[in-house]
Amino acid sequence: GQSLEQPSEVTAVEGAIVQINCTYQTSGFYGLSWYQQHDGGAPTFLSYNALDGLEETGRFSSFLSRSDSYGYLLLQELQMKDSASYFCAAALPGAGSYQLTFGKGTKLSVIP
Amino acid sequence: SQTIHQWPATLVQPVGSPLSLECTVEGTSNPNLYWYRQAAGRGLQLLFYSVGIGQISSEVPQNLSASRPQDRQFILSSKKLLLSDSGFYLCAWRGTKNTGELFFGEGSRLTVL
Secondary structure: OOEEEOOOEEEEEOOOOEEEEEEEEOOOOOEEEEEEEOOOOOOEEEEEEOOOEEEEEOOEEEEEEOOOOEEEEEEOOOOHHHOEEEEEEEEEEEOOEEEEEEOOOEEEEEEO | OOEEEEEOOEEEEOOOOOEEEEEEEEOOOOOOEEEEEEOOOOOEEEEEEEEEOOEEEEOOOOOOEEEEEEOOEEEEEEOOOOHHHOEEEEEEEEOOOOOOOEEEOOOEEEEEO
16 A cells, blocks of 8 residues: 655754655655645645755755655744644556645644 | 635534535636545545546545536535544645645535534
8 A cells, every 4th residue: 555654743943943754655656745734724735856856945845765765844944833734745646647645744843 | 826615614414414515626627636534633535536527536435425527626425424524625636837736725624423
């Protein structure tokens, strides 16, 4: 079956840097996405890595290593509003389309 | 610009009652559409996806069904709800820029009593 593993909870201090890891075991793999979800809200897209390496978008960066079946999301200069759940998701082949399989999420708490 | 809406936002239903959740997308044609369910404090479970009118792929055998009667409309249904159907239901469409980019609707929170 398809599975993605990520830590369930992470706590970090405002202004610091935090890394959220994701390892995956899938049959067929196109790339790795990251989503942010605040309590009660819908997930919002942060980044997508189709190739190995680092993608940077403002304070957020995402990394992928296909050979290690591993990726991470890096959040810099943490702000209180970054407190949310973060999900990695693998883009996989589906019947006539792509499908995303999500990890169980990492709850990030940013403390003063 | 593209928008996605789903309704109702919240509903409380008794066990054994029927369910219908609707999702519509505006500003794009022939979108790939998805239904996910999220149990409290859990990850997102893919339920159904559709690449076109009348084309439905089911990922998990369950008490639910999906239909796509129009290009930009996706409906999630049940004839008889179970307690285990409670959760946060999310409709999404896949963007054209990135394979891994989904745009989610606001969600429908279902409580089955």
